[in-house]
Amino acid sequence: MTNNRVTNFFIALIFISSLILIFNENLDYSSARKFFRSPIRPFLNIVDFIAEVNGRKMSEENLTLYLAEEMLQNQMLESLLYENHLLRSMLEFRETASYAAIPAEIIGGNQSDESKLVINKGTLSGVKEGMAVFFIKGIVGKTIECFEDYSIVETHSNINFKLGVCDRERKNFMIAYFYSKSVLKVESIQYDVRLNEGDTLFTSGFGNIYPPWLPVGIIFEAVKSDDGEMFYLLSCLENLSSLRFVFASEKKIEELPALFSENKKDSVGSVGWYRMYRRER
Amino acid sequence: MIYFLWTFILFISLFLSVTFPPIFSLGQLVRIDVIIVLLSLYSLYLSPLYTLPAFFVAGLVIDSFFMTPLGYHSLLFLCISYAIIIAKGYIFKEKYLFQILVISMAAFLYRITDTFIFMARFEPFQKSFCNAVLSPVATVIFYSLIYVLVMILSKAVKRYGQRKQTP
Numbered sequence: 001m002t003n004n005r006v007t008n009f010f011i012a013l014i015f016i017s018s019l020i021l022i023f024n025e026n027l028d029y030s031s032a033r034k035f036f037r038s039p040i041r042p043f044l045n046i047v048d049f050i051a052e053v054n055g056r057k058m059s060e061e062n063l064t065l066y067l068a069e070e071m072l073q074n075q076m077l078e079s080l081l082y083e084n085h086l087l088r089s090m091l092e093f094r095e096t097a098s099y100a101a102i103p104a105e106i107i108g109g110n111q112s113d114e115s116k117l118v119i120n121k122g123t124l125s126g127v128k129e130g131m132a133v134f135f136i137k138g139i140v141g142k143t144i145e146c147f148e149d150y151s152i153v154e155t156h157s158n159i160n161f162k163l164g165v166c167d168r169e170r171k172n173f174m175i176a177y178f179y180s181k182s183v184l185k186v187e188s189i190q191y192d193v194r195l196n197e198g199d200t201l202f203t204s205g206f207g208n209i210y211p212p213w214l215p216v217g218i219i220f221e222a223v224k225s226d227d228g229e230m231f232y233l234l235s236c237l238e239n240l241s242s243l244r245f246v247f248a249s250e251k252k253i254e255e256l257p258a259l260f261s262e263n264k265k266d267s268v269g270s271v272g273w274y275r276m277y278r279r280e281r
Numbered sequence: 282m283i284y285f286l287w288t289f290i291l292f293i294s295l296f297l298s299v300t301f302p303p304i305f306s307l308g309q310l311v312r313i314d315v316i317i318v319l320l321s322l323y324s325l326y327l328s329p330l331y332t333l334p335a336f337f338v339a340g341l342v343i344d345s346f347f348m349t350p351l352g353y354h355s356l357l358f359l360c361i362s363y364a365i366i367i368a369k370g371y372i373f374k375e376k377y378l379f380q381i382l383v384i385s386m387a388a389f390l391y392r393i394t395d396t397f398i399f400m401a402r403f404e405p406f407q408k409s410f411c412n413a414v415l416s417p418v419a420t421v422i423f424y425s426l427i428y429v430l431v432m433i434l435s436k437a438v439k440r441y442g443q444r445k446q447t448p
Contacts, residue, residue, distance in 0.1 A: 006329040010363045013337045017359060020341075020352030029351045036338075036345035043296050 083244075090245060093136050099211055101247035102126055107150065113181060114240040115158040117141070121248065122149045130209055131248045138215035138237035139163070139203060140246050153246070156216075156236050157181045164204035165216050165234075167195060173204050176216060176234055184217060186232040195219055201234060211251045284331055287323065294319045295339055299346035305423065310411040313423045314388050316343070320358055321384045324365035325374045336362055349399070357394060361387050377428060384424050388417035 020029075094101055102125060108118035121127045123146050133140045133153045141155035154160060161178040165186060172193045179185035186201065199219045205212025217234035224230055294315045297304050305313035316339065323332045340355030347354075365383055372379045396413040404412075 006333075006366065009330060010333055010359065013333055013359050014356065017337060017340070017352040017355035021350055021356060024350040024352070032341075032351065033345035033348075036342045039292070040296055040299060040342065040346070044300060047300060 086245065089136055090247075094247070097247075097249075099249050099251075101249045104151075104246055104248055106244055106246060109153075109155075109240075113157060114155055117153040117155055117240070117243075117246070119143075119151050119153055119246060119248070120149070122147045122151050124148050127151045127248050128250060131250050132203075132210045132214070133246050133248050134214050135238050135243060135246050138217065139210065140238050140240070140243065142209050143248060151248070155240055156184060156238075157240060163210055163216070164206040165201040166204040167199065167201060170204075173206070174201075174232075176201070179233060182236045182240065184234040184236060186219070186234050187229075189230050189232070195222070195232060197221065200237075205251075208251055211249060284327075287327060287331070288335065291319060291323075291335055291339060295342055298343060307415075307419060310408060311415040311419045312412075314391060314416065314420045315423075316358075317361075317388045317391050317420060318384055318424050318427075320362055321365055321380070321387045324362045325369050325380070325383065329362075329366045332362055332366070333359060353398075357391060361390060380428070381421055381424065385417055385421045388420040389413075392416045 090103060094103065102121055104119035104121035104125075104127070106117050107120045110116045117133075117140070119127070119133070127143060127146050129143055129146050131143045133142055133155075139156060141153045141158065141161065143151045144154045145152040157178070159178050161184070163176055164173060165176045166173045172190065172195070174186045174193075175188045176184040176186045197219050201216045201219065203210040203212055203214040203216060215237050217236040219232045220235045221233040222230065223233060298314070298316045303309065303312050305315060320332075320336055323335070336358040337355045340353075340358045341351060343349075343354040344351045365387065368383070372383070374380065374383075392413050396409050400409045400412055
């Protein structure tokens with residue numbers, strides 16, 4: 001029924017389209033595609049514009065809901081960012097620390113006075129009773145009870161808390177006691193000690209619990225009691241309410257300061273009960 | 282002059298075909314091929330010397346938008362169009378049933394080829410089934426609706442003309 005002209009025309013068009021199809025792999029048709037898209041593109045842009053305008057016409061209720069969702073998402077992102085920073089700094093801290101620190105997450109505690117915390121590491125992870133608990137900024141407390149998979153920490157806001165502190169130069173050694181929530185009272189100050197407000201105090205390293213050089217807090221007030229004795233009030237550096245992770249560390253015996261290590265003298269002999277030593281030069 | 286109108290209609294159907302998300306679709310899975318309806322009708326009623334080049338270019342435009350190999354749709358449209366041009370001498374093209382038959386065959390051929398070339402290996406069976414079977418059915422239903430609408434309109438126009446002539 002079709003005449004030769006149509007058949008020839010059809011064959012020619014089929015030949016052209018086959019050629020175009022065959023050379024798809026070898027030739028770059030991106031400009032051709034762009035050219036063929038150009039007549040329709042403005043209409044598609046109009047459709048996109050209309051869709052965008054319709055999207056903007058949201059009811060107030062939907063808009064509020066949308067805003068709330070966005071805010072929630074933002075908060076989640078912020079919290080993730082904070083957590084990321086925190087974990088990074090924990091990693092750095094752990095790498096730079098000279099002592100082995102066991103990282104743990106806080107899973108509970110005494111909400112009202114923050115005197116006790118519960119961490120998710122126990123004896124199975126190597127946490128023992130009497131280990132120092134601290135974080136990046138400073139001291140948190142010590143473990144007082146350890147179970148298989150969790151431990152209880154006595155914090156610096158606990159009434160029983162006590163630790164030896166010293167200044168940056170390690171010249172003045174004092175004892176800090178619990179005073180109030182996140183505040184320690186530094187006592188046993190010698191008469192010639194002059195510390196200023198804003199000075200940071202560190203752990204002295206005396207005793208078997210806290211390793212030396214851990215920041216404890218900043219002096220914010222020097223108080224003179226009625227009997228004329230001086231004491232400092234120390235604001236602890238770690239805020240327990242916002243704390244999520246801690247480190248637990250066991251103090252090694254060699255960390256004891258040389259100041260109190262005994263220098264055993266070699267005896268050269270003894271006469272009865274009397275022991276003779278070599279004279280030091 | 283009337284061919285400008287056909288070209289404009291072809292242009293509109295191209296626009297409807299390449300819009301994403303598709304305007305005539307059910308859940309973006311079952312798509313109505315407006316361009317195939319037009320291809321069938323043009324091949325049935327218009328001159329092949331207009332239909333063949335028009336759909337050759339239309340195929341290139343669709344390839345540019347769908348990022349299919351350039352020339353694929355042209356080749357397919359040309360084949361379908363030529364088959365309809367050959368077949369139209371043997372059928373009663375004014376009858377609705379034959380129109381439906383032609384459109385359904387064209388849509389089915391187009392979708393089956395599309396499914397076997399682009400979808401069968403990558404897409405799940407459900408999507409392939411929708412593409413190969415449900416899309417032609419939807420296209421036929423769409424054409425039926427358009428047909429009924431056109432019939433009602435033409436009857437209304439005829440009646441209006443008769444009323445105008447009576448006085």
